[in-house]
Amino acid sequence: MGTVAELKVVATDEKTADAALSDAYDELARVELLATTHNELSDVSRLNADPDGNVVLSPETRNIFRVAFRVQAESDSAFCPTLGAVLRAWGFPDEPHVPDPAVLRAALKKEEYDLGGVAKGFGVDRAADVLGQVGGCLVNVGGDLAVRGTRPDGKPWLIGVQDPRDPSRLFITLRIPDGRAVATSGDYQRFAEIDGVRYHHILDPKTGQPVRGLRSVTVIAPNCALADAWATAAFVLGPEKGREALERQSTLEGVLVAEAEDGSLVLHETSGFGPFVEERFP
Amino acid sequence: MTRLFTPRGLWNEMTGADRAASGVILAVAGVLTLGLRAPGEPARAVVRVGGDVVAELPLDRPGTFPVPVRSGTVVLVVEDGAVRVSESSCSGKVCIAMGAKDRPGDLIACVPNALAVRLEGRPRAGDREAPDSIAR
Numbered sequence: 001m002g003t004v005a006e007l008k009v010v011a012t013d014e015k016t017a018d019a020a021l022s023d024a025y026d027e028l029a030r031v032e033l034l035a036t037t038h039n040e041l042s043d044v045s046r047l048n049a050d051p052d053g054n055v056v057l058s059p060e061t062r063n064i065f066r067v068a069f070r071v072q073a074e075s076d077s078a079f080c081p082t083l084g085a086v087l088r089a090w091g092f093p094d095e096p097h098v099p100d101p102a103v104l105r106a107a108l109k110k111e112e113y114d115l116g117g118v119a120k121g122f123g124v125d126r127a128a129d130v131l132g133q134v135g136g137c138l139v140n141v142g143g144d145l146a147v148r149g150t151r152p153d154g155k156p157w158l159i160g161v162q163d164p165r166d167p168s169r170l171f172i173t174l175r176i177p178d179g180r181a182v183a184t185s186g187d188y189q190r191f192a193e194i195d196g197v198r199y200h201h202i203l204d205p206k207t208g209q210p211v212r213g214l215r216s217v218t219v220i221a222p223n224c225a226l227a228d229a230w231a232t233a234a235f236v237l238g239p240e241k242g243r244e245a246l247e248r249q250s251t252l253e254g255v256l257v258a259e260a261e262d263g264s265l266v267l268h269e270t271s272g273f274g275p276f277v278e279e280r281f282p
Numbered sequence: 283m284t285r286l287f288t289p290r291g292l293w294n295e296m297t298g299a300d301r302a303a304s305g306v307i308l309a310v311a312g313v314l315t316l317g318l319r320a321p322g323e324p325a326r327a328v329v330r331v332g333g334d335v336v337a338e339l340p341l342d343r344p345g346t347f348p349v350p351v352r353s354g355t356v357v358l359v360v361e362d363g364a365v366r367v368s369e370s371s372c373s374g375k376v377c378i379a380m381g382a383k384d385r386p387g388d389l390i391a392c393v394p395n396a397l398a399v400r401l402e403g404r405p406r407a408g409d410r411e412a413p414d415s416i417a418r
């Protein structure tokens with residue numbers, strides 16, 4: 001299963017909107033081709049195939065790497081862009097399975113780039129930049145989104161955040177102002193249940209094991225690439241250290257969601273998250 | 283038993299078949315205000331396959347609606363003022379896992395089948411404002 005791209009733009013006429021949407025879609029596809037590991041001609045695939053060679057990266061790929069390395073450094077390596085071999089050892093995304101310990105140890109020693117934790121957000125940002133030239137817009141790719149301007153009624157965009165326990169429910173709605181982005185990492189996004197145990201795709205870079213402790217992390221940031229990477233980093237760090245790490249970033253706000261034994265949600269919010277909240281649901 | 287759910291991931295998360303099926307549905311096109319209806323009218327599910335509208339299902343009329351798609355059939359069920367996918371010929375079944383939707387703005391998508399079900403309509407008096415999009 002892939003994902004859905006949802007693009008909205010406020011324009012004076014439908015023709016203008018259609019043209020802008022088409023351009024934004026092309027931008028999404030173009031950025032995908034830079035960073036995907038499913039195409040051997042992508043920048044990232046070429047780098048993985050020849051890590052010691054003279055691979056020339058596009059300026060945009062270098063920008064994606066800059067964001068990845070910055071978040072890696074500022075999160076004490078909780079965000080790690082070199083887990084490609086580890087993810088493959090687990091069989092993500094197509095055939096997840098519990099890897100042999102020796103295979104996992106070997107994979108942890110490899111530095112194979114996988115920019116999935118930041119490149120999607122980068123594509124969202126570029127598409128929003130394209131649509132934003134026409135008017136207020138919203139770009140949502142697989143649940144990670146960026147907005148420009150406002151809705152037709154002049155209000156900030158209203159964003160629902162999925163309840164990690166139930167994909168058909170929201171646990172909160174947010175008002176997201178011009179130029180902000182929202183990204184979520186959750187244990188429900190890609191996972192396998194094997195012998196009754198849930199194995200999800202957010203892995204501890206130190207152990208290669210799925211991180212336990214949180215159900216989801218949602219981050220509000222000035223751009224979606226940053227939000228995407230920090231949502232993963234905070235998830236890996238856990239409820240307390242993750243919240244503290246987000247607090248240290250002056251441009252970020254977020255909510256870290258754990259599930260109590262009675263099934264209720266326990267929210268760990270940064271100090272500036274509250275003003276974004278429109279409504280909370282039990 | 284192994285169950286795999288992959289509701290997101292443009293970059294590294296698609297199967298080969300999904301990528302061959304063009305990967306992404308352009309789910310919403312046009313001016314935001316298009317599609318809003320008069321106050322008091324019930325919400326409806328607008329069903330698109332490959333971008334073309336193939337059906338509009340008022341949510342106040344229960345029923346079961348098979349929709350032909352590239353891999354076979356997706357079955358939509360309207361009941362209790364909501365729409366959901368009850369059966370799908372796709373491999374991942376994520377569309378079924380997305381559950382029932384009842385608010386204008388909600389979206390159900392089956393990417394392998396290029397199917398999108400968008401709920402349209404004006405919220406009724408007393409309804410919560412529908413979000414413009416969902417972070418997940």
